[in-house]
Amino acid sequence: MPLNNAILFLITITASLTILNANYNQSLILKKESSNSIDEYSINSNDLILIKCKNKIFPDPKFLGGQFIGTKDNYIFFETKTLLGRKSLESVNLNDIEAVYAGNVRTWKDLHRKWSLYLSLLIIPGSIEMGNSSYVTDGVSKEFAAISAWSMFSMLSYLTYAPIISSIDFNKRNRNAIKFIIGPDHWSIN
Numbered sequence: 190m191p192l193n194n195a196i197l198f199l200i201t202i203t204a205s206l207t208i209l210n211a212n213y214n215q216s217l218i219l220k221k222e223s224s225n226s227i228d229e230y231s232i233n234s235n236d237l238i239l240i241k242c243k244n245k246i247f248p249d250p251k252f253l254g255g256q257f258i259g260t261k262d263n264y265i266f267f268e269t270k271t272l273l274g275r276k277s278l279e280s281v282n283l284n285d286i287e288a289v290y291a292g293n294v295r296t297w298k299d300l301h302r303k304w305s306l307y308l309s310l311l312i313i314p315g316s317i318e319m320g321n322s323s324y325v326t327d328g329v330s331k332e333f334a335a336i337s338a339w340s341m342f343s344m345l346s347y348l349t350y351a352p353i354i355s356s357i358d359f360n361k362r363n364r365n366a367i368k369f370i371i372g373p374d375h376w377s378i379n
Contacts, residue, residue, distance in 0.1 A: 216234065220376065220377050236291060237294050239295070239296065253296065267281075292366035308350055309346065313339060
């Protein structure tokens, strides 16, 4: 019986996401009008976007982003992914947007997770070598020493190196992205 409920649940979710996706505008059009011309830029479905929000204070993130899905009822919808492949649908109201970045952009939180994982993986060979050292493993098993060293150095890199590298990566990506400031005398979202 629980298997039938799970299958019914998956079918319902798939159908509702299909219906929702069909109702989205599949592109985000940004316009900038000047006395001489009208500039337009189109962000298509599945393009990466980063949105800088107005009036956000800690702990709410100032930047939100992911793959652009569409717009509906004054909301921009985008999909975020975790390192484990989980996806979630996020939205932001058009009135809460200060700027939109298009290009190869990601949030600082995503970059911190990515760099923490990379640094943690880079530490594994050194941790195994430390576990095999007779000076470190005096009184404990080699496996325990290797896992302990890996855990300690992974936490150290998570707290120190990963934030520094993530900040550099985040700022570099933002500089290379196309920035659209939203507001009067700037870009507008249609």
